[in-house]
Amino acid sequence: MTPLPEFAAPFSASLPLWLVRPGADGPALPEGLAASDRTWALAQGFAGTAGQLCLLPGEGGVIAGALFGIGPQADPASRPARERYSLAKAAETLPEGDWHLANAPEGFDPQLGALGWLFAQYRFTRYKQGKTPAARLVCPEGVDADRVLALAAGEYLARDLINTPASDMGPADLEQAARALAARHGARISVIEGQDLLAQNFPMIHAVGRAGAQAPRLIDLRFPGEGPMLTLVGKGVCFDTGGLDIKPPSSMGLMKKDMGGAANVLGLAETLARLGLTAGMRLRVLIPAVENSIAGNAFRPGDILTSRKGLTVEINNTDAEGRLVLADALALAAEEKPAVLISMATLTGAARVALGPDLPPFFCDDDGTATAVQRAGRDNADPIWRMPFWEPYESMIEPVIADLDNAPGGGFAGAITAALFLRRFAGEDATYLHFDIYGWQPVAAPGRTKGGTGQGMRAILNALPEILK
Template identity: 55%
Template sequence: MTDLSPLLQADKGQPARSVHLVDKNGFDDWLKAQPPRHRAAVEAQKLKPVGYASAILPGDKAEDWSVVTVVANVEGLSAWCLAKLAETLPEGVYRVEGRDPGVATLGWLTAQYAFEAYKKVEKPTGPRVLLTTDVARIEETVRIAEATALVRDLVNTPAADMGPADLQAKAENLAKAHGAEVTVTKSGDLESGYPMIHAVGMAAEKKNAPRLIELIWGHPKHPRVAIVGKGVCFDSGGLDIKPSAGMRLMKKDMGGAAHALALAQLVMEQRLPVRLHLLIPAVENAIAGNAFRPGDVLKSRKGLTVEVTNTDAEGRLVLGDALAKAVEEKPALILDFATLTGAARVALGPDLPALFANDDALAEALLAAGVAESDPLWRMPLWAGYADMLKSDIADLNNSPDGGFAGAVTAALFLDKFVPRDMPWAHFDTFAWRPAAKPGRPKGGEALGLRAAWAMLKARYPA
């Protein structure tokens, strides 16, 4: 696991280079107050009052330099305002002058993430360490940054090395670290007990055989919280095969499982007073002679029958069986994460997960947490008026309505069929990928919705 703890340390007055903050409104006054050598350095480096811009300021001696950076608001720092510095500054220890870095510590840590499993990433310098006087924030911030790194690592790993068995191993390692129990359902037990998970994954090779991975942790008397993550480790589209361009990023189709594992890690590290039930339906949607077919009717764990109108709408099938299992244990709360629909990306883009919830209070808490944690969500409607789109002539449901209208909504409505209305449930349709880099957020696998969910859980079940 990525260890980011050395990068954020308590400020005990140790030697450190100064980081000066300035925003657009105060830039001119700040510049006028600087000594001539600083003004000359700013002019030479063409520093402008725009976000993430920075310049090196010379000191009395060559080794006494400091740095200035432009932020949106000196009085209200963002999670990402120091991230560019953490990516570009020389190795060393840094202290923000005049205030504690606060929430900006998160971006400082996540900016120094690199995925190096297959290629050594050439970094301009070694680790950059940030000092903080808010010692109580350090452990929590490091945990969140490391959970983010876990999502990124899992999603970035190619499907050949992140199949269902590999997801199982990740869950087992997590359980071992925190004294949890793992149960894995495969083969005949999967076929009889979770027929939709079995159907989606049965065409894969034996080493990638489908399975339901369950982790249980916490005191049985505490409120049960179920966290479900879509673990489609590669999605060819099945017999409704994707074009090659559509398959290019399908290693990330287990991004929901990555989020679920990372959130479970946070719950156990913080020892929230909950009975955690993590469920990951892990499959590869492959093509072979025994692949499930368009027109097949599948039974579900809940007893509903589902006509397969598109084998490329497989994520909702495996989630349906996993949600049915979660519901049987009567949890106080269910959260599920899934890279479920392209329709959500068309509607909201890659940075903004679509949130569906059957409980207004839960939705409001998640939206507020998303704003507070710089991890925004956008609520989409579980609009009953579109439920008729899921009707089938020969089964209780179809898995992919014709016409392409409201694709994210109808997918969520499909999942809603497996959750009772009186059981609080939220569904995150997250992209789990960043197509272009931003400071603190490199291109590739990304945690989107994780911090919002974690903040909500902490508030609901304080340790």
């Protein structure tokens, strides 16, 4: 696992970092700034635009501090800022040393700033050495350092798991990552593998994964705690060839990330456990871990599979496999009647067409829960967007010769029909939410290196006090 970042010691000989917004008549330089530094900044053309850095000189040519532009104040409720982590660019561009925030302009969230700083420290160096930003931040006054570090730990875990290629992150490796998490936090783990999936009635997990180089399995973690039950289900397709409906190379290149749902639920569990929140709930994490591969025993287009719930499913595309493995896991979860049941999956290209890679949709029938989760995402720089379980489309997932169709034709409403399919297995006792995430940052941005990324974790975490009752 990538080493976790640290804050600088609060009593270190840190340098001041002044945060500046642009103004109508030039940068809104803070009042505490020395006159010579003001003159220097203006002479350098410093304007306070987002990401702009101006180092301040001291006696003898040393650096005495820096000005950093965080851009104009934005109201996330009406118009989110173009960069969600305004301070992250400073972490990436400041010279080595310890820095403290010398001011906090109106509208600046120091906790979010500190989190973005830690996210900017992430580099995936398992296979190639890379230079980690060397500027360290003194945790800003009033910021809960333990909470921010726990959030970073969950994000780092999710990124590491997604970034690791299938050669080192097959179903058995994903199981080991889950076992390591369980060992860190005293959780119980059980795994059902291979033919035992059939014996214990997980036929669709077995069907999808039986052609893989590693045996399919269902990973089940339970964390010690008392209170309402929260069950997280994450899609763990460690590589997806598309099966016999094989993907073209252009679509297969990123399929190491098809276990992004599993990575995100494990990352969320890591954060919950580090914060001690698992003690106040009964947290369960279920991960169906498979490879969707091609072999003589691969499941075929036209096959009819009988699910754990007893519903039959006609296979009209073997590349719509994620909903199949999730269905068996959701059916198991529903048998225990949790208070809240959440699935996370890199499920449909339709979601990316609708909202792009940076804004994952989620589905929820309960308006109060949906509002709480979307608000938590907005307030914590974890954007998500609600889409409907649109009842009139139910007929699209009902074929002629089976109860359900795993890949209805026509090309319309792919994200919605996939969510409707999953809802059939989630039961009626739990508040159910489904997140159709991308799990990948296609272009590097401040605080978000190119590669695997967490999506929806902080939205869920910060909404839990309201929705888990």
